[in-house]
Amino acid sequence: MRWFFHLPKSLQLLIVVSPVLLCGCASHQKMRFKAGSGDAGQFILLQAVARGGQLITTNGFPTISGAWRYSEDQYGVVVLMPRDDYEAVEKLLRLAFGEPKFGPSETTDGGKLGGYRLTPQGGAIQFSYGTEGTQVIVLRQLTKQEFADGFLRAMKELGRSETR
Numbered sequence: 001m002r003w004f005f006h007l008p009k010s011l012q013l014l015i016v017v018s019p020v021l022l023c024g025c026a027s028h029q030k031m032r033f034k035a036g037s038g039d040a041g042q043f044i045l046l047q048a049v050a051r052g053g054q055l056i057t058t059n060g061f062p063t064i065s066g067a068w069r070y071s072e073d074q075y076g077v078v079v080l081m082p083r084d085d086y087e088a089v090e091k092l093l094r095l096a097f098g099e100p101k102f103g104p105s106e107t108t109d110g111g112k113l114g115g116y117r118l119t120p121q122g123g124a125i126q127f128s129y130g131t132e133g134t135q136v137i138v139l140r141q142l143t144k145q146e147f148a149d150g151f152l153r154a155m156k157e158l159g160r161s162e163t164r
Contacts, residue, residue, distance in 0.1 A: 076139035
């Protein structure tokens with residue numbers, strides 16, 4: 001987890017705030033996931049481009065055709081896949097956007113976490129795997145007020161989880 005503290009403050013906050021913004025809660029059970037169809041990689045790229053991402057290439061992407069689910073709200077989209085899809089996801093993102101802004105680094109639970117910034121003004125992709133599988137979060141650029149509100153909610157959630 002030391003890697004986290006070496007990131008720019010804006011990325012640290014994004015990692016903390018993104019899950020709270022996307023679901024207003026701390027668990028996937030409360031999010032409304034839909035079954036995805038077709039190539040999950042193409043879906044992820046379309047979501048990233050729609051939120052300001054610019055592809056550095058359009059060729060050679062791996063196909064990610066296993067079962068996947070997604071949940072979308074006004075801030076972005078979360079895509080869940082089996083753990084076995086992580087390597088294809090990382091390859092897809094590296095081909096599409098180059099080297100990640102941070103990571104992928106090992107997490108305290110034995111998984112990996114990495115991320116991209118979509119534009120200088122904001123927007124991001126966070127990709128990871130853990131015990132529950134592979135996850136990709138694509139966020140649009142947030143207004144200053146949305147970011148502040150999300151940060152306050154994240155801090156409240158962290159406070160609640162520490163007292164449990």
